[in-house]
Amino acid sequence: MGRSVCIQKTTMAPLILYDLDASPPCCLVRIVADEIGVDLEKVPVVDIEKEMGTPERLQINPQRTVPALVDNGLNIAESRAIVTYLVSKYARDDSLYPRDLQKRVLVDQRLYFDQDFYNGILKVIDPSFSGKPLSQSDVDKVNNGLEILNRILEGKQWLAGEKITVADYATVVSLATLEYNPKSGINPAKHANIAEWISRVEGSSAKVTENMKIFRETIKKYI
Numbered sequence: 001m002g003r004s005v006c007i008q009k010t011t012m013a014p015l016i017l018y019d020l021d022a023s024p025p026c027c028l029v030r031i032v033a034d035e036i037g038v039d040l041e042k043v044p045v046v047d048i049e050k051e052m053g054t055p056e057r058l059q060i061n062p063q064r065t066v067p068a069l070v071d072n073g074l075n076i077a078e079s080r081a082i083v084t085y086l087v088s089k090y091a092r093d094d095s096l097y098p099r100d101l102q103k104r105v106l107v108d109q110r111l112y113f114d115q116d117f118y119n120g121i122l123k124v125i126d127p128s129f130s131g132k133p134l135s136q137s138d139v140d141k142v143n144n145g146l147e148i149l150n151r152i153l154e155g156k157q158w159l160a161g162e163k164i165t166v167a168d169y170a171t172v173v174s175l176a177t178l179e180y181n182p183k184s185g186i187n188p189a190k191h192a193n194i195a196e197w198i199s200r201v202e203g204s205s206a207k208v209t210e211n212m213k214i215f216r217e218t219i220k221k222y223i
Helices: 024-036 055-060 079-090 101-125 136-152 166-180 192-202 206-222
Strands: 015-019 040-044 068-071 074-077
Touching: 015 024, 024 040, 024 079, 024 166, 024 206, 055 068, 068 079, 074 079, 079 101, 079 166, 101 136, 101 166, 136 192, 166 192, 166 206, 192 206
Parallel strands: 015 040
Antiparallel strands: 015 068, 068 074
């Protein structure tokens, strides 16, 4: 007598993203996930300090920040770490974050530059939330960063190599963050190389265009 065999399909747990529409790092993760076709189960966060400070979520991200990603028990914080992980594991190819070390190190270099640049931008937009006066030295540092970025882009289409990468997405979101404080007077578009590059990145796909539109609409609500 034949024996029936029951084959049970295994289902992979969804990727969970603790997400805030107004957060630039969260915007970066959403852009990259959409570009590589990864579906995220988004958990909206409104009050980061309170909602990411529960015992359960501190286990996920002790830094008490967003974005935070959970992938089948693996907990990842920091947007740039999240997007390089997503591309490395789920993308159909490695164009956004190359496996070749000589190409990858250029992307990493730009990501580290952008992280430092973004930290400076946060100081410029802080007065919009804290009410504190804007420091001219903070403005000068960001303007200096823009001059460096403009030089990096001289004669180039993209920040790292011959194709768009996660470094382009990260940096374009950082620049859009400046729109939280229009009173700063900082205008990235006054630099020709940056202005052309922003247009290329934001127009590189319909998904990027839509994500940047949503992000800017969120900024408008805050200001």
